[in-house]
Amino acid sequence: MTSLVRSFGPSLTAAILLLTGFWIVGMIVAPQLIMVEKSFWYLDRGGDAGALTVRIDGLYNAVDLLGFDKLDAEALEPSAERDLKLDDIGRQVAATKAEIAELETREIKPRKVYSFTNYTLISAAHFAIFVKTILAALAVTLIAFIVCYPIAYTVAKLAPPGKAAIIMLGLIVPYAINELLRIFSWLMILNTNGVVNTLLAFMGLEPVAFLESGSGVFIAMVYAYVLFMVFPIYNTVETLDVAQIEAARDLGAPMWKIHWRVILPHAKPGIAVGAIMTFMLSVGSYSVPYIMTRGIAAPWFTQLIYNRFFESNNWNAGAAYAFTLLITCTLFIFLLMRIFRVGIKDIAR
Amino acid sequence: MHGKDVVLNNVSMRFGDFTAVQPTNLVIKAGEFFSILGPSGCGKTTILRMISGFLVPSGGDILIGEESMRGVGAHKRPTALIFQSLALFPLMSVWENVAFGLEMHDWPKAKRRDRAHELLEMTALTDQAEKRPTELSGGQRQRVAIARALAVEPAVLLLDEPLSALDLKLRQHMRAELKAIQRKTGVTFIYITHDQGEALTMSDRTAVMRNGVVEQVDTTDRIYDTPATAFVASFVGESNVIHGRVNAVADGFAALDSPHGSFRALNPGGLAVGDEAILFVRPEKMTFPARGERSENAIDVDFLRRDLEGPFVNLFFTRNGDVFTIHLTNTKTAGQDVSGEITIAFAPEDGLILAAGELADD
Numbered sequence: 001m002t003s004l005v006r007s008f009g010p011s012l013t014a015a016i017l018l019l020t021g022f023w024i025v026g027m028i029v030a031p032q033l034i035m036v037e038k039s040f041w042y043l044d045r046g047g048d049a050g051a052l053t054v055r056i057d058g059l060y061n062a063v064d065l066l067g068f069d070k071l072d073a074e075a076l077e078p079s080a081e082r083d084l085k086l087d088d089i090g091r092q093v094a095a096t097k098a099e100i101a102e103l104e105t106r107e108i109k110p111r112k113v114y115s116f117t118n119y120t121l122i123s124a125a126h127f128a129i130f131v132k133t134i135l136a137a138l139a140v141t142l143i144a145f146i147v148c149y150p151i152a153y154t155v156a157k158l159a160p161p162g163k164a165a166i167i168m169l170g171l172i173v174p175y176a177i178n179e180l181l182r183i184f185s186w187l188m189i190l191n192t193n194g195v196v197n198t199l200l201a202f203m204g205l206e207p208v209a210f211l212e213s214g215s216g217v218f219i220a221m222v223y224a225y226v227l228f229m230v231f232p233i234y235n236t237v238e239t240l241d242v243a244q245i246e247a248a249r250d251l252g253a254p255m256w257k258i259h260w261r262v263i264l265p266h267a268k269p270g271i272a273v274g275a276i277m278t279f280m281l282s283v284g285s286y287s288v289p290y291i292m293t294r295g296i297a298a299p300w301f302t303q304l305i306y307n308r309f310f311e312s313n314n315w316n317a318g319a320a321y322a323f324t325l326l327i328t329c330t331l332f333i334f335l336l337m338r339i340f341r342v343g344i345k346d347i348a349r
Numbered sequence: 350m351h352g353k354d355v356v357l358n359n360v361s362m363r364f365g366d367f368t369a370v371q372p373t374n375l376v377i378k379a380g381e382f383f384s385i386l387g388p389s390g391c392g393k394t395t396i397l398r399m400i401s402g403f404l405v406p407s408g409g410d411i412l413i414g415e416e417s418m419r420g421v422g423a424h425k426r427p428t429a430l431i432f433q434s435l436a437l438f439p440l441m442s443v444w445e446n447v448a449f450g451l452e453m454h455d456w457p458k459a460k461r462r463d464r465a466h467e468l469l470e471m472t473a474l475t476d477q478a479e480k481r482p483t484e485l486s487g488g489q490r491q492r493v494a495i496a497r498a499l500a501v502e503p504a505v506l507l508l509d510e511p512l513s514a515l516d517l518k519l520r521q522h523m524r525a526e527l528k529a530i531q532r533k534t535g536v537t538f539i540y541i542t543h544d545q546g547e548a549l550t551m552s553d554r555t556a557v558m559r560n561g562v563v564e565q566v567d568t569t570d571r572i573y574d575t576p577a578t579a580f581v582a583s584f585v586g587e588s589n590v591i592h593g594r595v596n597a598v599a600d601g602f603a604a605l606d607s608p609h610g611s612f613r614a615l616n617p618g619g620l621a622v623g624d625e626a627i628l629f630v631r632p633e634k635m636t637f638p639a640r641g642e643r644s645e646n647a648i649d650v651d652f653l654r655r656d657l658e659g660p661f662v663n664l665f666f667t668r669n670g671d672v673f674t675i676h677l678t679n680t681k682t683a684g685q686d687v688s689g690e691i692t693i694a695f696a697p698e699d700g701l702i703l704a705a706g707e708l709a710d711d
Binding site for chain 2: 241243244246247248249250251252253254257261262265266
């Protein structure tokens with residue numbers, strides 16, 4: 001704090017702190033808290049919201065019918081019996097209207113009830129998708145790692161500097177293209193009538209249902225998030241002293257043992273960062289599964305969250321879904337960090 | 350452990366247009382402490398990397414224990430390399446570092462541990478076995494690197510300036526330790542250095558290199574006393590240098606005509622009259638002739654200054670812009686009475702007249 005003031009002066013320090021504070025509170029903490037809060041209550045409309053509407057409609061009909069009864073009664077000769085009837089109808093109308101008013105207030109201003117109900121609403125089918133999404137994201141992370149590690153290692157340690165720069169540029173350039181376009185291109189490649197299947201047909205092979213089997217989501221997702229794995233691994237491998245690799249070689253290590261005992265342990269923090277980013281992005285990806293499945297294959301859990309929010313119009317259940325996903329993924333990451341013995345400090349390096 | 354001899358047969362190395370090592374022949378005997386000495390960029394590290402197998406020579410053949418190393422990878426050679434940076438594995442404990450080579454040769458863990466502890470005992474590191482290399486001092490890390498290299502029982506140990514990162518005291522201590530380990534194990538040591546002190550104190554024999562060429566291979570005494578070329582004379586130890594031209598030769602001696610006068614000295618290279626030459630005289634061989642006596646090889650100079658360097662006193666003189674140095678043994682009063690114009694001289698047997706050539710940068 002004092003060092004900040006010393007380096008930047010009081011006014012600039014205040015501006016930095018203010019902006020940082022605004023960023024953390026306004027952009028991260030507040031929206032999350034609002035979501036968490038939403039997930040813990042629901043609106044009590046006395047059961048089903050639909051049933052309530054039907055009931056109110058029924059009562060309005062009843063009022064209308066009573067109006068006809070009233071007209072009938074008014075047509076009668078004035079008598080004590082007629083007065084009695086009109087009185088009775090008047091009372092019934094008033095009672096019905098009172099009930100309508102009460103039901104309508106309940107419909108407009110439902111009771112806010114705090115509970116864990118939203119978290120128990122998930123159906124077996126949705127839970128299956130939830131589990132599938134996490135496993136699939138894990139698979140995407142694994143594939144991304146298998147693809148990225150050799151690239152990162154080659155660029156960091158084998159390629160001459162000029163060539164390394166070209167490879168890196170080649171990796172980055174596709175990311176200048178809009179994500180939707182990149183995914184659409186995969187759609188065109190993997191479609192039933194797409195490039196790959198055309199080639200397969202040309203070679204006389206059966207077409208493969210990439211999109212329907214769900215492998216299309218995989219491929220597009222690995223492609224979409226692969227860079228988030230490459231760069232952290234590249235950065236850590238790059239810092240490894242080449243002499244360590246040579247020392248291992250000199251002591252008789254075959255190449256795979258050098259990777260296993262020297263390079264991978266050194267790159268572990270970078271792999272952890274890359275894996276966390278790829279995993280979280282894959283689990284939370286909406287556009288990739290949306291475009292690649294389009295109802296042909298089973299949806300991703302994010303699509304269910306979207307549906308909760310904007311199709312069932314139930315933000316509370318949506319928030320509970322989203323929050324469940326967040327907590328599960330976070331715990332999952334901590335579990336993996338435990339298993340692979342990566343500390344928070346290693347990652348922060 | 351047994352050392353093996355290393356033979357370089359016409360070995361050369363080119364990187365594109367640049368020739369790092371000219372065709373070179375070297376015979377390093379089994380169990381010898383051999384140094385390759387030279388300034389940075391002279392090709393000594395290239396030679397080391399070719400012997401260890403990290404570089405494939407552009408030409409020639411390397412034999413270790415009479416076996417050609419052509420097509421044999423670094424991990425299959427009976428050599429072990431100690432890197433300048435040591436290259437210890439920071440994520441492994443000290444004993445795991447030492448046992449790494451054994452692990453790579455599929456030794457069972459219990460045997461690895463025993464062998465590692467033997468080596469740690471030899472290098473006085475038993476207490477540090479479970480620590481990480483980063484927790485050790487510079488000298489201890491050095492010994493871990495040596496133990497790790499010796500664990501695989503190499504016939505040839507290659508050392509790439511491993512002491513350069515240590516401070517002076519530790520460096521001197523480690524020199525003695527390296528020499529002792531070499532004696533104890535009988536392994537052939539090939540030691541790369543730009544530090545002539547290291548080469549002279551430890552080695553049985555030394556090769557001096559310049560620009561990819563081995564200029565002289567000899568015992569350290571002979572390298573110092575009878576350097577073969579102007580470069581070796583100027584790179585190893587200090588010398589008073591006088592440029593000139595040979596004007597007479599006789600009986601292994603030559604006379605040099607120079608701006609400072611004419612001098613007579615040894616002519617080991619058999620220079621002929623008219624050859625451009627350089628005269629070298631070690632500062633400790635320079636003397637003050639007795640007063641009134643006009644001795645041979647005398648130079649009239651002006652006293653410049655007196656520097657005390659522990660056991661020596663360095664006296665500096667100047668004549669026409671050239672500086673001359675005399676080393677005297679420090680006897681408290683040595684050189685204190687020297688001042689003003691004075692005459693210095695040297696015996697003809699203490700001077701060397703060598704063919705003119707490039708000198709080492711100071």
